[in-house]
Amino acid sequence: xxxxxxxxxxxxxxxxxxxxxxxxxxxxxxxxxxxxxxxxxxxxxxxxxxxxxxxxxxxxxxxxxxxxxxxxxxxxxxxxxxxxxxxxxxxxxxxxxxxxxxxxxxxxxxxxxxxxxxxxxxxxxxxxxxxxxxxxxxxxxxxxxxxxxxxxxxxxxxxxxxxxxxxxxxxxxxxxxxxxxxxxxxxxxxxxxxxxxxxxxxxxxxxxxxxxxxxxxxxxxxxxxxxxxxxxxxxxxxxxxxxxxxxxxxxxxxxxxxxxxxxxxxxxxxxxxxxxxxxxxxxxxxxxxxxxxxxxxxxxxxxxxxxxxxxxxxxxxxxxxxxxxxxxxxxxxxxxxxxxxxxx
Numbered sequence: 001x002x003x004x005x006x007x008x009x010x011x012x013x014x015x016x017x018x019x020x021x022x023x024x025x026x027x028x029x030x031x032x033x034x035x036x037x038x039x040x041x042x043x044x045x046x047x048x049x050x051x052x053x054x055x056x057x058x059x060x061x062x063x064x065x066x067x068x069x070x071x072x073x074x075x076x077x078x079x080x081x082x083x084x085x086x087x088x089x090x091x092x093x094x095x096x097x098x099x100x101x102x103x104x105x106x107x108x109x110x111x112x113x114x115x116x117x118x119x120x121x122x123x124x125x126x127x128x129x130x131x132x133x134x135x136x137x138x139x140x141x142x143x144x145x146x147x148x149x150x151x152x153x154x155x156x157x158x159x160x161x162x163x164x165x166x167x168x169x170x171x172x173x174x175x176x177x178x179x180x181x182x183x184x185x186x187x188x189x190x191x192x193x194x195x196x197x198x199x200x201x202x203x204x205x206x207x208x209x210x211x212x213x214x215x216x217x218x219x220x221x222x223x224x225x226x227x228x229x230x231x232x233x234x235x236x237x238x239x240x241x242x243x244x245x246x247x248x249x250x251x252x253x254x255x256x257x258x259x260x261x262x263x264x265x266x267x268x269x270x271x272x273x274x275x276x277x278x279x280x281x282x283x284x285x286x287x288x289x290x291x292x293x294x295x296x297x298x299x300x301x302x303x304x305x306x307x308x309x310x311x312x313x314x315x316x317x318x319x320x321x322x323x324x325x326x327x328x329x330x331x332x333x334x335x336x337x338x339x340x341x342x343x344x
Contacts (some may be wrong), residue, residue, distance in 0.1 A: 027052045027267040030063060030074040032254070035127075037287035044274055050267050067092055067259065075262040076271060078126050081253045082168075082326040084116040094258040096269050098124040103276035111253065111293040116323075123255030124272040125293035127228070127284060130313065130321055131169045131250040133243040134211070134230035139221040144243030145317060147177045150224050151196050153203045160221035161204045162211055167339040169250055170197070172324060173224060176248030183327035185334065194338045201342060215240055228290035231310035242310040244317040251321045253293065 027044075029036065033056035041052050055074065057063045060083045066072055068090065079087055087093050098104055099120040104112075107125060117123045135144040140156045142149075151174065153161055163170055172182040174197060180189045201207075205220055212229045214220050216236030223230075227242050234240040256275060258268040274280055281292040282300030291311050298306055305311055313321060327335070 024049050025264055025267055026050065027076070027264050027271060028074045029054045029271070030057060030066070030072070030077045032056065032078060033058060035078075035288055037283045039287070040275075040280060040283040043280070043283070044271060047274075048267070048270055050270075064090075064092075070261075072259075073263070074259055075264045075268040076256055077259060078254045078256050079123075080324075081114065081116040081255070082324045084123060084255065084257070086326060087257065088117075088122060092260055093122045094260050094262060094265065094268075095121050096258040096265075096272060097121055098272050098276070101269070101273040101276065103273050106276055106278055106281075106294050106296060108293050108295050114253070114323075117255065123257045124276055125281075126254045126256050126275065127288055127290040127292050128251065128253035129227045129290040129311075130244065131173065131224065131226055131252070131324075132230075132245060133222060134215050134225045134233065135222045135241055135243055136215070136218060136220075136237065136239050137241050138239040144241055145246050146243065147173055147224070147245040147247060147249070149222055149243070150204075151177055151200050153200065157222050158203045159205055162206045162208055162214070162220045162223035162225075163204055164209055164211070164224060165207045167335060168324065168327075170224065171335050171338060172250055173245070173248075176250075176322075177245065179247075182250070182322070183325055183331050185331055187334075190334055190338060194341060197338070197342050226290075227310050228288055231289040231305075231308060234310065244313045244320060246317060246320055249321050251323045253323070 027050050029052060031054060036054050044050065045052055060080050063077055063079065064083065067077065111125050113119055133144060133147060133149055135149065140154060142154060149157060150161055150163060171193060174193045175182055175184060178189065178192055180186065211220065211223045211225050212233045215223060215230065215233035218237055230240060230242045256272055258265060262268050275284065276294060278294050278296035279300045281294035281297040285292045285297065286301055
C-alpha cells in the first residue's frame with residue numbers, strides 16, 4: 001500500500017467507524033434460520049442506534065434465488081464458502097473491504113485469505129464447522145470417527161439412523177468415504193456412490209432435518225449432521241458424541257457480505273467490523289454452538305465450549321477435513337441424478 005492509499009484508508013475508518021451519526025437508521029440482515037444471536041443484535045442496536053431486521057432462509061440456493069430476483073430490501077447476506085464466488089461472479093456483492101477494517105486484525109490466519117474470497121475483499125467471518133456423525137454412545141460403543149456407520153450401518157444402529165436431505169453434503173461425504181474427489185465426473189466412482197447410498201437407505205430411519213431435538217430426545221441413535229447442532233443436542237442427551245470421519249469429512253464457513261444494492265451500506269460495513277471483535281464473535285458462537293474464526297474469542301465463550309470436541313476436531317483428525325467447493329453445473333447434474341434416484 002502506498003502513502004496515498006494508507007492515508008485514504010485511515011480517513012475511511014474515521015468516517016465509517018468513528019462518526020456515530022452514520023450509525024443511525026436501519027439494517028436488514030438476510031441469514032440462516034436460528035443462527036443469529038439476539039444478544040449480539042441487541043448490543044449492535046444499542047451501540048450504534050440502528051434498528052436491525054432479520055429475515056431467515058433455509059439454504060444457499062434459496063438465498064441466492066431471492067436476491068437474484070431483486071426487490072428484496074436486504075443489506076447483508078451470509079453465504080457459505082462454496083457459494084461466495086457465485087455471488088461475486090453474479091455481481092451481487094459489494095466489495096466492502098473487510099480486510100481494511102479495524103477489527104480484521106483479529107481474524108485467524110487460516111481464514112484471512114481464503115480461496116473463496118482472496119484477501120477478504122467481500123466477506124467477514126461468521127461461523128465455521130464440519131459435517132460429521134452424531135452418535136448416541138449408549139446405543140453404539142464402536143468407533144464413531146467413520147462414515148461407515150451411515151453407509152454400512154452396524155446392527156445396533158440399523159433402522160435408527162438419520163441422513164439429512166442435503167444432496168451435496170451427503171454425496172460428497174460418500175465420495176470421501178470411497179476415496180474419491182468431492183467434485184468428480186468419474187462415472188464409475190459415481191456408480192459406486194449411487195449403489196452404496198441406495199443399498200444403505202433401507203437401513204435408515206429417516207432423511208430429515210430437525211435432528212437437534214430428535215438426537216437430544218433419543219428419537220434417533222445416529223445422524224450425519226453438523227457439529228454445532230450435535231453439540232446443542234448433547235446438552236439434552238449427554239450420551240451423544242460427534243465423530244469426525246477418518247476417511248474424510250466436509251468443512252464449511254459462512255461469512256457476512258454486503259449486497260451490491262444495499263440501501264444501508266455504512267451500517268452494513270459497521271456490522272461486518274462489529275462481528276470481527278472477539279467478544280462479539282463469541283456471542284455468535286455461544287448462541288449457535290459453532291467456532292467463529294476470530295482470534296481471542298474463546299475466552300469470552302462458556303466453559304463447556306472451550307476445548308469441546310464437538311466444536312473443533314482433535315489434532316489427529318483435523319487433517320481429514322476439507323472445505324466443500326462448488327462443483328461445475330455438469331457435475332451437479334450428475335449428483336442430482338443420483339439424488340433423485342435415492343429419493344424414490
